[in-house]
Amino acid sequence: MYINSGYLNNSHLDFKDRTRPLIVGSCGTYRLSSHPKMPTYRPKGRKDFQIIYIASGLVHFHFDKPENETIVSAGNIVLYRPAELQKYEFYGKDKTEVYWVHFTGSEVKNILRKNGFTDKERIFPVGTSLEYERAFKHIILELQKCDADYQEMLTLLLCHLLIIFHRAMLQEHTLKNEFLDRQMDTAASYFNQNYNHEINIDAYASSLGMSVSWFIRNFKKYTGETPVQFITSLRMTNAQVLLENTTYSINEIARIVGYNNALYFSRIFHKQKGCSPSQYRTRSHET
Incomplete structure (x- = not known):
């Protein structure tokens, strides 16, 4: 030493x-x-x-x-x-x-x-x-x-x-950190598999021994999105598939992708996609 x-x-x-x-x-x-x-x-x-x-x-x-x-x-x-x-x-x-x-x-x-x-x-x-x-x-x-x-x-x-x-x-730095990359990849896989359940980001970060801000910052660096944005994107993408290919009601689709409140699901969907779930289903069928 x-x-x-x-x-x-x-x-x-x-x-x-x-x-x-x-x-x-x-x-x-x-x-x-x-x-x-x-x-x-x-x-x-x-x-x-x-x-x-x-x-x-x-x-x-x-x-x-x-x-x-x-x-x-x-x-x-x-x-x-x-x-x-x-x-x-x-x-x-x-x-x-x-x-x-x-x-x-x-x-x-x-x-x-x-x-x-x-x-x-x-x-x-x-x-x-x-x-x-x-x-x-x-x-x-x-x-x-x-x-x-x-x-x-x-x-x-x-x-x-x-x-x-x-x-x-002030410059852009891409610092390779294989340990962090593995942890972020594991987190992305976990969110992919459990997006339709309630996920506590604070608890997940704590399970890795990380502060919440540090975890969110590195997850965004790795995926381009914050954990909440990443999970929301998964839910909306899968909701689109269900709207296009099934006859499930809006309430059922909301529950399937992880929302207990169908009104809240519809509001998030509209914000993300620019139309309501019902409008999206109608347009996709017309197309």
């Missing part, structure tokens, strides 16, 4: 300081190749902000609750805000390499927003780049050497890092 880090004033304690707009507290890198596991657990979080950049491998994060698990792959950064639960693990088998930086200040929230870090998101895709690694290493070196005006230099270097992250986030 390789570790290289630097701390402001050689202090490992986290702190909150609003005397300046932006202050770098520490920065470092971990690289695991054979060490079995490196866990971090801070139930009450920290006082400062933290960015973790995954340069290679995977990191197992537990957002909101310790029992949740979200696996984040190389090419992503994770942002922790003050007082947020921090629980994550690196595993040697994943050949993980990460860079991290802690920072505080009176203008941190505005600086983050300006650079594309929205308030509610935790994970941001930026791709992998040696430029990121060079920026982190420069920050580490400044913390270790403490040359003249090094605190001002640290602020400039962190702003530079945030800007190149922002530029990357």
Whole structure:
């Protein structure tokens, strides 16, 4: 295992300081190749902000609750805000390499927003780049050497890092994550087989150890639709088949495709297809 880090004033304690707009507290890198596991657990979080950049491998994060698990792959950064639960693990088998930086200040929230870090998101895709690694290493070196005006230099270097992250986030990135792809494919198959039953998206996401927002975002990335849109499309498509090829009543078709309320089914069908189920059946028969 390789570790290289630097701390402001050689202090490992986290702190909150609003005397300046932006202050770098520490920065470092971990690289695991054979060490079995490196866990971090801070139930009450920290006082400062933290960015973790995954340069290679995977990191197992537990957002909101310790029992949740979200696996984040190389090419992503994770942002922790003050007082947020921090629980994550690196595993040697994943050949993980990460860079991290802690920072505080009176203008941190505005600086983050300006650079594309929205308030509610935790994970941001930026791709992998040696430029990121060079920026982190420069920050580490400044913390270790403490040359003249090094605190001002640290602020400039962190702003530079945030800007190149922002530029990357503005570009389209397709980050291959086979683990997530398999999970999304399994979810799509499950919805296909059970579209005519009540499906609780929150419960399904929880069963995968994912937050609901993370699951919905990745499902849409994989299929082009949110889970609700995907299920609704399945129901409407199958309703069309039944309207065209059977004599079932509208009430019966509604129940068959998963709606207990025929009026609600008709309203959704009209919104999706531009006409009522009855009108659709008439037109299809005329055709």
